Amino acid sequence: MKIIVCIKQVPDTTEIKLNPETGTMIRDGVPSIMNPDDKGGLEMALNLKDQFGAHVTVITMGPAQADQILREAYAMGADRAIHLTDKRFAGADTLATSNALAGALRMLEYDLIITGRQAIDGDTAQVGPQIAELLDLPQVTYVEDLQFANDTFTIKKANEEGYQIVQVETPCLITVLASANEPRYMSVNGIMTAYQKEVEVWGFDNISVDETKLGLKGSPTRVFKSFSKGAKSVGQKYEVDPKMAVEIIMEKLKEKFII
């Protein structure tokens, strides 16, 4: 079984600050991590490696520093790492990113492609499904669990109300939730050998894609405006019994013409 896991390096913060003038994210001083949903996807792949001897390739698109999450993936147990980086990929929205990733995936053999559901810096949940469409693969999103037998994955897929159990044949693409598992720690030996292994650096010339579909040029998304939510003023605190609290709340709601 050959598995490819698409991973992304993201800033480790839930409080992303934006530059009010440019509307772009301020990345300085924010530590970078492997996106949590992607890490859940990598753990799922490594579990299949433990069970069935699957070969696990990780691939990321990003600037030079994204090398770090590929080393982390090696230290967790991945077998091969590919770093997609090229000036022509820069400024990509989700579609252009998916085009680049699909261009790279066309050069590789796989039975299963795993992506995280969404990245914590963009929260779009678009890249996984877009890749599946570009490669004409069946896709299952929001995966919490999967079992493999007879070339078929039996998958537990989360939705708003509960779960669906679906079956899908290989090759296919799934998008995984961080809540699917507890990702393993990097091992000490994995860490000691992570930087001795080769990370293959691929640019535009290594992949199969139309150049006009990449980078800023290939990105139909236009950002109208980005802003931080303004801080709210300090509220008023009452320490009273519940009956009194109800009266105060009612009064305030009336005062503001809400009721």
Added chain:
Amino acid sequence: MNFSLTKEQLLFLDMIRAFVEKEVRPLAAEIDEEERFPVETVPKMAKIGLMGIPFPVEYGGAGGDNMLYSMAVEELSKACATTGVIVSAHTSLCAAPIYEFGTEQQKQKYLPKLCSGEWIGAFGLTEPNAGTDASAQQTTAVADGDNFVLNGSKIFITNAAYAQVYIVMAMTDKSQGTRGISAFIVERDTPGFSIGKKEKKMGIRGSATCELIFENCIIPKENLLGKIGGGFGIAMKTLDGGRIGIASQALGIAQGAMDETLKYIKERKQFGKPIAQFQNTQFQLADLDTKIEASRLLVRMAAYKKDMKLPYSVEAARAKLYASETSMEVTSKAVQFHGGYGYTREYPVERMLRDAKITEIYEGTSEVQRMVIAAGLLK
């Protein structure tokens, strides 16, 4: 000269800090309170390679080095000194002497099981009448055909109740003094070997510190470690390495207490402002921080020299002496900064102060470290 951490060390710190927060810190107060060996933590540490960090992969080790091992003990001890010493005694006092002084056969037999954490290791030198004067060994080993017969007892043995392999010193020829001491590898289920009473301790209360009892305990000759009469040298060299581990533990406790204190003094208000804003607080913190960082440099120097296969006995003694005394000072002042709360078990600094004290005592007291350093100066 380069003080920067390598990429591997940075990645390792990422990993172990996450591991400590999730697997070690949540248990620290509980295992202290209940005096309970953290049996559930050992397999988790083993799985990621923490039970065999500095040993080669061919023996089941993680292929790391003493620097990484030292960082591991430091990070574990920041949250839980018990967990730190379990790894330290196992690695430095049992697996290391087998790796450094064992035959190929002994290494093949014991190291994979120790490095994988399937077996935990321990070390027996101290006796009721042979503490700092380790040469006064009363445990005897008498050759008998293909075996040695051991009689006697060892006390204060870290990991004793949970270990499966012990490095044990015994007198094979009393007339030879220290040259009559030999080292043996003793397995848990050896006939005539048993574990005695468990000590009730002031600190590191989760580590199972017990007596080892040998009553006509029969050890096959292939379990002699090193040469006959070479045991005292093995013990001293083993303790040199162990001191890097304990210095790292002391450093970790000190840093852990500092981290707790920094959190507390920013929140605790007296006289209308956080106590962090008083210059008395700041000056004391600055002094403590400087001592912690000095300890860290001494510890790293000792680990570096061991990794470079340079003499490191004096460096290890300096590191242990300074880091352990710093640990006592930092934890004591950490309690003081916390005031009455610091004296209660609601805050971890109370435990850290109790844990710090042993680092001035075991694997050579501070007085022994001064003897080693002075001997280096005067030779």
